[in-house]
Amino acid sequence: MTLASRWTAALDDLRAKGRHRSFRPPAGLDFTSNDYLGYGGGRRQPAAAPDLQVTGMSSRLLRGHHAVWDEVETMLAAWHGAEAALVMTSGYAANEGLIATVAEPGDWVAVDELSHACIIDGLRVARPRKFLFRHNDLNHLEDGLRAEAAKRPEGRELFVVTESLFSMDGDTALLRELVDLTDRYGAHLIVDEAHTTGCFGPRGSGCVDAAGVRDRVLATVHTGGKALGLPGAYVCASVLLKEFLTNTCRHLIFTTALPPAVGAWWREQIPRVQTDDAGRRTLYENTTAFRAALARHGLAPAGRDYVVPVVVGQDDPAVRAASELQRRGYDVRAIRPPTVPAGTCRLRVSVHANHDAAVLAQLAAAIAEVL
Numbered sequence: 171m172t173l174a175s176r177w178t179a180a181l182d183d184l185r186a187k188g189r190h191r192s193f194r195p196p197a198g199l200d201f202t203s204n205d206y207l208g209y210g211g212g213r214r215q216p217a218a219a220p221d222l223q224v225t226g227m228s229s230r231l232l233r234g235h236h237a238v239w240d241e242v243e244t245m246l247a248a249w250h251g252a253e254a255a256l257v258m259t260s261g262y263a264a265n266e267g268l269i270a271t272v273a274e275p276g277d278w279v280a281v282d283e284l285s286h287a288c289i290i291d292g293l294r295v296a297r298p299r300k301f302l303f304r305h306n307d308l309n310h311l312e313d314g315l316r317a318e319a320a321k322r323p324e325g326r327e328l329f330v331v332t333e334s335l336f337s338m339d340g341d342t343a344l345l346r347e348l349v350d351l352t353d354r355y356g357a358h359l360i361v362d363e364a365h366t367t368g369c370f371g372p373r374g375s376g377c378v379d380a381a382g383v384r385d386r387v388l389a390t391v392h393t394g395g396k397a398l399g400l401p402g403a404y405v406c407a408s409v410l411l412k413e414f415l416t417n418t419c420r421h422l423i424f425t426t427a428l429p430p431a432v433g434a435w436w437r438e439q440i441p442r443v444q445t446d447d448a449g450r451r452t453l454y455e456n457t458t459a460f461r462a463a464l465a466r467h468g469l470a471p472a473g474r475d476y477v478v479p480v481v482v483g484q485d486d487p488a489v490r491a492a493s494e495l496q497r498r499g500y501d502v503r504a505i506r507p508p509t510v511p512a513g514t515c516r517l518r519v520s521v522h523a524n525h526d527a528a529v530l531a532q533l534a535a536a537i538a539e540v541l
């Protein structure tokens with residue numbers, strides 16, 4: 171078999187399973203992107219900073235660092251009440267890099283089974299002993315922690331990693347219970363706040379701050395690419411962990427830094443999102459109205475928040491339902507394996523603050539119809 175025929179066979183297999191993908195430019199009303207506060211919807215572009223370079227030229231450890239990032243990191247740490255923040259190029263790099271840096275072979279890392287691919291890939295790089303606990307099942311997690319703590323060799327650390335709002339399921343982690351559990355077993359908790367940054371808690375700083383448990387987590391990961399409408403991401407952690415990551419995290423050291431002009435966007439966007447209580451209120455009103463409209467049509471998706479998963483089941487019916495919604499002008503996509511487990515394909519609706527309430531009601535009716 172040639173290399174080309176190996177790839178062709180793999181692609182044919184995806185086609186046969188209804189899982190083949192290709193790029194397509196955006197069309198129709200956006201119910202797909204994670205632009206929860208509507209910042210990307212053309213309301214306002216962040217002003218360019220004319221004095222700042224628009225290209226990245228090298229790693230932050232070389233000439234890729236710029237004073238604007240010190241300012242941004244100070245603002246981010248203050249926003250979260252964290253000791254320190256560290257900007258990285260993407261949420262993917264931040265999660266994978268953080269986990270790969272803090273967990274060593276021989277350590278034990280428990281991860282919620284529905285966690286994002288970059289968390290799972292962090293485990294692949296770090297190669298610790300792994301434990302996937304059933305989604306939000308703290309009894310299952312405790313079974314794992316208890317067994318590990320009993321036989322834990324000296325110097326071996328335990329970690330637990332979860333998302334705060336699950337990106338494809340729309341439900342939230344039980345953070346207060348999780349910190350109690352991790353404290354009880356001396357484990358370290360890492361929380362991926364990709365889908366909550368900007369939308370949850372005091373001034374939009376996320377679920378960890380809303381739950382008042384900042385001092386009890388090892389680190390949180392936040393991305394700019396969702397509600398904040400910015401390229402890049404950051405980790406909130408202690409000053410010591412920031413220094414450790416700066417010196418040893420390969421995903422930070424061996425990649426070109428974001429351009430300084432992007433730092434100016436962050437500097438401008440942070441106060442905007444902190445003060446956007448009106449946006450957060452509208453987001454929650456829209457979410458409540460959309461979920462209520464689905465309920466009137468007999469649909470009851472999981473969770474309570476703005477990520478709304480309508481589970482269809484198999485691949486083909488989910489793709490057909492999404493295509494019909496797209497034909498009617500709603501950009502709703504079918505989410506299939508490997509993003510979600512086989513047999514749980516779904517329509518994932520992302521509610522935004524700038525959606526029109528009447529359109530959300532029409533979409534709910536359309537979903538009920540196409541299903």
Ligand SMILES: Cc1ncc(COP(=O)(O)O)c(C=O)c1O
Pocket residue numbers: 260261262263265286288333337362364365393394395402403
């Ligand atoms: C839960 C979660 N974590 C991390 C990421 C990666 O973030 P980024 O898009 O900034 O790489 C995503 C992106 O889809 C995500 O959904």
